[in-house]
Amino acid sequence: MEGRRLSRVEARRADLRFPFPENFAARLTGARIERMGRRAKYLAADLDTGDCLIMHLGMTGRFTIGGRQQGKFHHDAGPPERHEHVVFGLDDGGRIGYSDPRRFGFMDLWPLADIENYPAFRAMGPEPMSNRFSGAWLREAFRGRRTPVKAALLDQSMVAGLGNIYVCEALWRAGISPKRLAGSVSAPKAEALAAAVREVIAEAIEAGGSSISDFAATDGSLGYFQHRFSVYDREGEACGRCGGGVKRLVQSGRSTFYCGACQR
DNA sequence: GCTTGGACCTGATTGC
DNA sequence: TGCAATCAGGTCCAAG
Numbered sequence: 001m002e003g004r005r006l007s008r009v010e011a012r013r014a015d016l017r018f019p020f021p022e023n024f025a026a027r028l029t030g031a032r033i034e035r036m037g038r039r040a041k042y043l044a045a046d047l048d049t050g051d052c053l054i055m056h057l058g059m060t061g062r063f064t065i066g067g068r069q070q071g072k073f074h075h076d077a078g079p080p081e082r083h084e085h086v087v088f089g090l091d092d093g094g095r096i097g098y099s100d101p102r103r104f105g106f107m108d109l110w111p112l113a114d115i116e117n118y119p120a121f122r123a124m125g126p127e128p129m130s131n132r133f134s135g136a137w138l139r140e141a142f143r144g145r146r147t148p149v150k151a152a153l154l155d156q157s158m159v160a161g162l163g164n165i166y167v168c169e170a171l172w173r174a175g176i177s178p179k180r181l182a183g184s185v186s187a188p189k190a191e192a193l194a195a196a197v198r199e200v201i202a203e204a205i206e207a208g209g210s211s212i213s214d215f216a217a218t219d220g221s222l223g224y225f226q227h228r229f230s231v232y233d234r235e236g237e238a239c240g241r242c243g244g245g246v247k248r249l250v251q252s253g254r255s256t257f258y259c260g261a262c263q264r
Numbered sequence: 265g266c267t268t269g270g271a272c273c274t275g276a277t278t279g280c
Numbered sequence: 281t282g283c284a285a286t287c288a289g290g291t292c293c294a295a296g
Binding site (some may be wrong): 092210212 | 287288289290291292
């Protein structure tokens with residue numbers, strides 16, 4: 001989409017998780033996408049109109065590239081998706097469809113000049129792959145926190161962009177119990193955790209993401225990282241490190257998978 | 265101020 | 281076979 005102009009924008013319903021901003025399609029039609037970026041799990045398209053188009057996939061959102069572009073994309077659009085809610089037509093003939101059965105995703109517009117004050121970005125912690133993120137940062141962010149470290153890592157103000165799967169995997173790699181209170185994570189363990197977070201993210205990206213049921217790349221291809229999960233969705237299986245049993249528990253409403261023997 | 269749990273919504277899976 | 285209950289990758293907000 002970068003460098004292309006939106007020749008047609010179609011919002012097929014009034015809302016996703018939230019209502020679309022006023023005049024959503026009209027404000028986008030004709031705009032040129034100067035740059036595509038990302039902050040945590042939010043996609044950000046900088047437009048030449050002065051707005052930033054912010055997009056979040058929620059849990060089941062998916063972008064599919066179709067149409068006939070003069071450039072490199074020639075994917076078959078495939079059968080029409082039942083839950084395709086937004087369609088972007090590009091000036092080179094490309095077609096970007098957004099489908100989202102559960103509608104936990106959303107799209108928003110915000111002035112580009114003020115993007116740092118976008119509510120979701122304001123209190124957001126560092127990107128895990130950035131220099132700002134480290135064991136020392138984690139230890140400082142965890143200081144005094146009486147919430148389990150599992151919940152703390154899901155808090156986007158501590159680290160940006162980690163979800164349930166990768167938090168479970170990173171805690172296993174670092175040998176830290178998800179039940180441990182965040183404030184009690186030692187300095188060496190915080191270092192190990194920061195390193196594990198980076199590893200998990202890097203490997204998952206390398207593997208093309210995790211396709212459990214909904215995730216697919218824009219050409220429809222699936223990720224492979226789910227085959228490398230050490231604990232996630234492996235309740236009852238043997239821990240690959242110590243042979244102990246992988247357990248499941250529910251923390252703040254989310255499933256946590258961990259090894260009860262070697263995660264302390 | 266911090267923490268937890270419910271709400272949002274649909275579809276797949278499981279168990280009776 | 282059919283139905284109900286449960287669960288799912290995220291985030292926000294009210295209540296405690």
